[in-house]
Amino acid sequence: MKTILIFALLALTIGIAFEDVYAQTVPEPEPEPEPEPSDVIPPVVTVPEDFIVAAKDITGAYVVFDGVSATDDIDGDIVPVCTPNSGDFFWFGMNTVICTAIDNAGNKGQASFTVTVADLVPPTVNVPENIVLESTITSDLIVTFDTDVSATDDLDVVDPIVDCTPQSGSEFIIGTTEVICTAIDNAGNKGQASFTVTINNLLTVLNEELLALGDLSPNDLENLGTHVSKFVRTSNILFKLEQQGIKDLQSEFNESQKLGDSAKTRTEFNKDLSEFRKDIRILRQDYQDIFEDYRNEVKQLIKEKKGLTVSDKKNLQEFEKIKLRIQNTEAQSLDKVNSFIDESLNQELKINENKLRKLNQLIAFSEFPLNQFSDSQIAKWKQEQIELFSTVQALKIVMSSSDKDQKSDAQSLIKEIKNQIKEEKKKEEKQKENKSKNNSDKGKSGDNSKKSSNKGKKK
Known part of the structure; x- marks a missing residue:
């Protein structure tokens, strides 16, 4: 037993000693390195601000954009992919573009912006050329131009409405007025265009021309050609004034x-026309007086000059032609006025002849015997027949007359004839009333005698 115990202690001592020796001879193992951290940060995508582009048609437009990029903290710059991409077709309205970038670790970065395709083009407004009108009326003049104004739009199905200021049909003052026309499409885009309306009062222009002619002086025959053109221009204005005045x-x-009821009568119109012709004759005489004064100055210069150059002779020939031009213009003007009066009278004649023909047919070819109508109705028709006949005859007499002033007073003559007929008609009606009254008195006296006779018989 002792032996076993001693052996066990010996073995334990040897084992401890061996462990110490081994620990001193075998090196300790090195520690394992820590693992590197993984890439979890996505790339940063940069996109442009939202923007608007003009549509090419009602469906949309092809859009090109830039300013898209992406960077990664590890991989650096990365090319992003956008949907829809630059250069693709974008539909009309708002379109969202999403741009995506993925790094090598699979991290996804995104950013977006909007592209709005809209109607940005204003309508095209069409206006007429600048309008220049000539008038003899000193008050405002009504001018219409609505048929010459329009607007078109590249996207709207229906053309926009054009609004002009001043509007067509407005009264325009003497001088120059700017007209601004505006059209707005369905998207609110405003298009504008303008033109001018110039109204020249011919009477004012002519007076200014006459004053300028009065200041001309042929100091040297070399400026005669320039002065001739001014006299011709004034002559044209004078002729135009008369024609426009009649119109x-x-x-x-x-x-x-x-x-x-407040309409102007033909007689009043003829009176206005006569007064206008008198004014024209005065203006024409003023023009001729200025011309003759200038002509006399030219003659005096010719006397003082020792000789005339070829240019002088040519200018004098042109100057002498003005005299013939004045006379010819006056003749044309009178012919125009007389033609206008003839046309007016002829129209009046046709109207009255037509009324008379219808009335004659009614009386002569009535479907019913005239005894079907009352005596007053028949008398009224016959009186109207006489009036129309007298009017027609008066018009024919005046139109066949060679006296132009008598033609211009035609309506006054017709009015006098009608007044005479009315007076005769009143006399006839008065006579009828007296006759009817006498018959009524006789009837009453007859009734009284009958009553007396009856009373006698009863007695």
Whole structure:
């Protein structure tokens, strides 16, 4: 037993000693390195600000954009992919573009912006060329131009409405007025265009021309050619003034006919026309006086000159032609006025002849015997027949007359004839009333005698 115990202690001592020796001879193992951290940060994507582009048509437009990029903290610059991409077709309205970038670790970065395709183009407004009108009326003049104004839009199905200031049909003052026309499409885009309306009062222009002619002096025959052109220009204005004046008077008369009871009568129109012709004759005489004064100065210069150059002779020939031009213009003007009066009278004649023909047919070819109508109705028709016949005859007499002033007073003559007929008609009606009254008195006296006779018989 002792032996076993001693052996066990010996073994334990040897084992401890061996462990110490081994620990001193075998090196300790090195520690394992720590693992590197993984890439978890996505790339940063940069995109442009939201923007708007003009549509090419009602469906949309092809859009090109730039300013898209991406960077990664580890991989550096990365090329992003956008949907839809630059150069693609973008539909009309708002489109969202999403741009994506993925790094080598699979991290995804995104950013977005909007591209709005809209109607940005204003309508095209079409206006007429600058309008220049000539008038003899000193008051404002009504000008219409609505048929010459329009607007078109590249996207709207229906053309926009054009609004002009001043509007067509407005009264324009003498001088130059700017007209601004505006059209707005469905997207609110505003298009504008403008033109001018210039109204020249021919009477004012002519007076200014006459004053300028009065200041001319042929100090040297070399400036005669320039002065000749000014005299010709003034002569044209004078002729144009007369023609436009007749036209304006006729337009004014036609417009007044729409006023009913307050309409201007033909007699008043003829009076206005006569007064206008007198004014024209005065202006023409002023022009001729200025011309003759200038002509006399030219003659005096010719006397003082020792000889005339070829240019002088040519200028004098042109100057002498003005005299013939004045006379010819006056003749044309009178022919125009007389033609206008003839046309007016002829129209009046046709109207009255047509009324008379219809009335004659009614009386002569009525479907019903005249005894079907009352005596007063038949008398009224016959009286109207006489009036129309007298009017027609008066018009024919005046139109066949060679006296132009008598033609211009035609309506006054017709009015006098009608007044005479009315007076005769009143006399006839008065005579009828007296006759009817006498018959009524006789009837009453007859009744009284009958009553007396009956009373006698009863007695």
